Amino acid sequence: MHDIIGDITDWDEANNAYLAGEGRTGERYNQRLKAAERMVKIEARWQHLPGGFHGERKLIKIHIQAVADTALVTSREELCWLAIAAASAWLPNRAPAEAASPQPSAHSREIQAPSR
16 A cells, blocks of 8 residues: 555655756666656556645645744754654545546446347
């Protein structure tokens, strides 16, 4: 099972790899292709949320920033744990994407089933 916080981190890393300018042409093409595939898989995994992956990502990042801005922390480690706790409190409903997709109708099942 995937969590959206981990997927946000993975998507951001893939996006950075996609946008990076280092490497030879063939190598760079392969890096960008792999990064784009990772981003698409992550986005598809959370399409069932009302704002999709990017809508939820934006809300979580705003929430984390608001918590960080109002909290008194003394170290980067403390801030990191605070951000994790704030993000975990924001986790969306973990309903699987399959539940959000429409079920086949009786008519479509008849079309798919061979007639005897």
